[in-house]
Amino acid sequence: MFTTVELLRAGLFCSAIVLVYVLTAWWCVERLRAREPKGRADRVFRSRWTGGALLVAAGGGLLCILYGILIEPRRLTVTEYRIETHKLPEGAQVRIVHLADLHVREHGPRERRLPELVRSLKPDLILYSGDFFAGGAEVEPIVVGLLRSWPVPQFACEGNLDRLADLGKTTRDAGVTLLNGATARMTLGRADLSITGLVSGAEAHMPRLLARLPDATYNVVLYHHPEGFSKTWGTPSDLMLAGHTHGGQVRLPWYGALVTLDRYGKRWESGLYEERGVKLIVSRGIGCEPNAPELRFLCPPEIIVIELAGTRPQRLSG
Numbered sequence: 001m002f003t004t005v006e007l008l009r010a011g012l013f014c015s016a017i018v019l020v021y022v023l024t025a026w027w028c029v030e031r032l033r034a035r036e037p038k039g040r041a042d043r044v045f046r047s048r049w050t051g052g053a054l055l056v057a058a059g060g061g062l063l064c065i066l067y068g069i070l071i072e073p074r075r076l077t078v079t080e081y082r083i084e085t086h087k088l089p090e091g092a093q094v095r096i097v098h099l100a101d102l103h104v105r106e107h108g109p110r111e112r113r114l115p116e117l118v119r120s121l122k123p124d125l126i127l128y129s130g131d132f133f134a135g136g137a138e139v140e141p142i143v144v145g146l147l148r149s150w151p152v153p154q155f156a157c158e159g160n161l162d163r164l165a166d167l168g169k170t171t172r173d174a175g176v177t178l179l180n181g182a183t184a185r186m187t188l189g190r191a192d193l194s195i196t197g198l199v200s201g202a203e204a205h206m207p208r209l210l211a212r213l214p215d216a217t218y219n220v221v222l223y224h225h226p227e228g229f230s231k232t233w234g235t236p237s238d239l240m241l242a243g244h245t246h247g248g249q250v251r252l253p254w255y256g257a258l259v260t261l262d263r264y265g266k267r268w269e270s271g272l273y274e275e276r277g278v279k280l281i282v283s284r285g286i287g288c289e290p291n292a293p294e295l296r297f298l299c300p301p302e303i304i305v306i307e308l309a310g311t312r313p314q315r316l317s318g
Helices: 003-034 039-046 050-072 109-120 137-147 169-176 204-210 228-234
Strands: 075-085 091-100 127-128 154-156 183-187 191-197 218-222 239-242 271-275 278-282 302-310
Touching: 003 050, 039 091, 109 137, 109 302, 127 218, 127 228, 154 191, 204 218, 204 228, 228 239, 228 278
Parallel strands: 075 302, 091 127, 127 154, 191 218, 218 239, 239 278
Antiparallel strands: 091 302, 183 191, 271 278
16 A cells, blocks of 8 residues: 555656656757747757757666566565574574565566576575465466475465465465464474464554564564564564565665555665564565566565574673
């Protein structure tokens, strides 16, 4: 859902783009008319310098649009984080791959490249934070084929757009554990982990469910929306993984996302955050919003790798 601020930002951005092309077209028409300028402002507007600037802006904008449609949505990238914790034995390591917002609409270039790329990252565990589909039942076999590509433990939660197809059947067929309000406890090597998944819209129930988590394990929470992060505070949660924002899909230099569709706007748009002793990682996701052309700019698809490393507990001096 768009916030008022996001609607304003998006509106101003789109209006600026339209204005550039309107002015460029107007300049071209005025030059073709070859009439005498009426006043100083008209002379400046019809000058070659003004025309050159408008044509460069319009041409650059067209190149950016073509890049954002034809190239960047296919440019899978990998972001790595290392998290040290005394909840794991010293020297113990767990390699987690976090995939968000697959939004599969076809067996396209991303879907063909993703299996081998994820395998090359050598995960011990794969976690999904929802939104697998960008189509209906016709894409379920494609998603199943993708999820079967990785013979490691896999856990998922349900996103707000997973109603587009049958997520329960898809995950069962793929051998992925769907955690909608449940917690799975597991041991990988010498590391004890608890993985909790919550269905989209379950924020009101999060504090009660997460308060039951054991203190002894490293506790990972899967919830599609970053806005649920505050519900992990004051609980034994250690790390929350989210998606939903797509990093904005369209980002501006030095500013970032124009739109996140998150209630808190840009506060947790993408990346690693830490508040109240809990960490949050928000993925830019793999796919794009359904029912619209695929478009990304300065926000390529993202596979996240989290290296959990055990450290010696700090001793209090005194």
